[in-house]
Amino acid sequence: MQLGIAGLPRAGKTTVFNALAKARVQVGTFSSAQTEPNRAVVKVPDPRVDTLAAMFKPKSIKPAEVQFVDVAGVASGAGLEGSAAILAHLRTVDALLIVAAAYEDPTTEQVCADLTSIQDEFTLADLDVIERRLDRLDREVRMARGTDVERQVKARELELLRRLKQGLDDGTPARALGLGADDEKLLRGYALLTAKPAMGIVNIGDDPRAGERLVADLKARGCLQSIEAQAIAGRLEMELAELDPDEAKEFMEAMGVSQLSAGSVIDASYRLLDLISFLTAGADEVRAWTIRRGATAVDAAGVIHSDLARGFIRAEVVTYEDLVDANSFAEARKRGKLRSEGKTYVVQDGDVLNILFNV
Ligand SMILES: Nc1nc2c(ncn2[C@@H]2O[C@H](COP(=O)(O)OP(=O)(O)OP(=O)(O)O)[C@@H](O)[C@H]2O)c(=O)[nH]1
Ligand SMILES: [Mg+2]
Structure with a gap:
């Protein structure tokens, strides 16, 4: 980050x-x-990393x-x-x-x-980006070239940019317009300052x-x-x-x-960024990772390494508190605290994950 x-x-x-x-x-x-x-x-700073490090005595300790x-x-x-x-x-x-x-x-x-005044500078800079794009997009939409789907996407983008322009003209930053996830995705390439x-x-x-x-x-x-x-x-x-x-x-x-x-x-x-941390722990490494809230087990695997996402079988998950209580993965398993979760499991802040995967 x-x-x-x-x-x-x-x-x-x-x-x-x-x-x-x-x-x-x-x-x-x-x-x-x-x-x-x-x-x-x-x-x-994350006291959970320190506690797990004391427990596992790993070769390396990596906070986020x-x-x-x-x-x-x-x-x-x-x-x-x-x-x-x-x-x-x-x-x-x-x-x-x-x-x-x-x-x-x-x-x-x-x-x-x-x-x-600094935010006004950001507003002006974003308006400049949007106005330039609006000009081109407006022309493209009127020419109605491309497939139906392409035209629909362009029409949606045009509508969104007009809404943004209106907002910025009124002094409303993009982040305050209540944009949905789809809109945000459409706008990602613009890297608008007032959307950050x-x-x-x-x-x-x-x-x-x-x-x-x-x-x-x-x-x-x-x-x-x-x-x-x-x-x-x-x-x-x-x-x-x-x-x-x-x-x-x-x-x-x-x-x-x-x-x-x-x-x-x-x-x-x-x-602000709606981020959470999950952890991995073992004799080699104790590490904290950063991920968006709402991300799944397979997303988490991908943050660690793309191979883990590709070959994902399942994730063993235990909460940080349960792992510390049990003092080892084996004991957590014995207590029934080590869950087996699939690809779509939504990772929670403080989950300790062990990803099982095919190479
Ligand atoms: N007394 C006091 N002086 C400060 C404080 N913060 C910054 N200054 C002084 O203000 C001047 C500018 O500080 P910088 O941190 O370089 O400011 P800047 O925003 O990075 O400046 P530019 O990068 O040139 O835009 C320096 O002489 C600082 O010593 C503060 O909290 N108290
Ligand atoms: Mg400076």
Whole structure:
């Protein structure tokens, strides 16, 4: 999963990136000339992986991973050409973390204006994509070439794009239009920015309580529209991320910070993207895998390896809790907790899977 960090210039994106990913990219260097994003992979904190690792003592332990992508600032009114490279990077990520500066001027008006103006840039960029496609599609539909089925698909796409355009013209992002799964599939190739799940990150100064008030205020004023938001003391957390764990703990207690934000941002991203984790465990490896909620046992097999999906026979499934209670697969089986499931079984968060397959 890739999470893109977006925002106006100097919002504190790189600072937040360093805080979330424990990275050490220089901040304040005004990176807008830099076209390549900063990238960092972070292991998803998951106590279940640690517990299973203690149980199985495997050769390797692999938590799920998230990649943070920190791009240069999108200047308000820079025009689509000025921001094209940055927006192109953002189109490839799975979800957007929209950073707004509140460390210098933490008024609700200012933060609201910043959050709005970056989202306006996304709206304009999406409108540009849609209008161009609409022109062509409109002509194609009128010429009525191709088979019946092809014409029907094009007519549906045309209708969908008109609805999107109307929405965007009215300031409604694609994600708030209540699109169905079929529509989303049709739109996948467009990689619309306003269709991506998004979360506001309010980059506050060093007082965590001020952040909560600010986020509540933004919500009350209807500034967040279709996204949720979280406050992060960016610079403070960046500095904490540079310390060794014991030192960091001491500082956190002194500053009244109960938890670093990386965990809660990743949790929120899983929620936004409707992702769950399943686990595999054995003497070789304990590993967490990420999958969409609603995915089946054969989908899960495919995430592990395409051979497992192709030769899928069945999945042995035990919940994480039952496995920990039983303390081994053999005991879980004896207790009747190890179920045998077919291809269409819907995987649940925390399922521990063993896929049986033909080679
Ligand atoms: N006091 C304070 N300063 C901050 C905070 N976050 C960022 N800054 C400062 O704001 C400036 C810009 O921070 P960056 O993290 O580089 O901002 P950015 O959004 O990545 O900037 P561009 O990539 O150039 O658009 C730096 O001088 C930071 O030290 C904060 O929470 N508190
Ligand atoms: Mg930066």
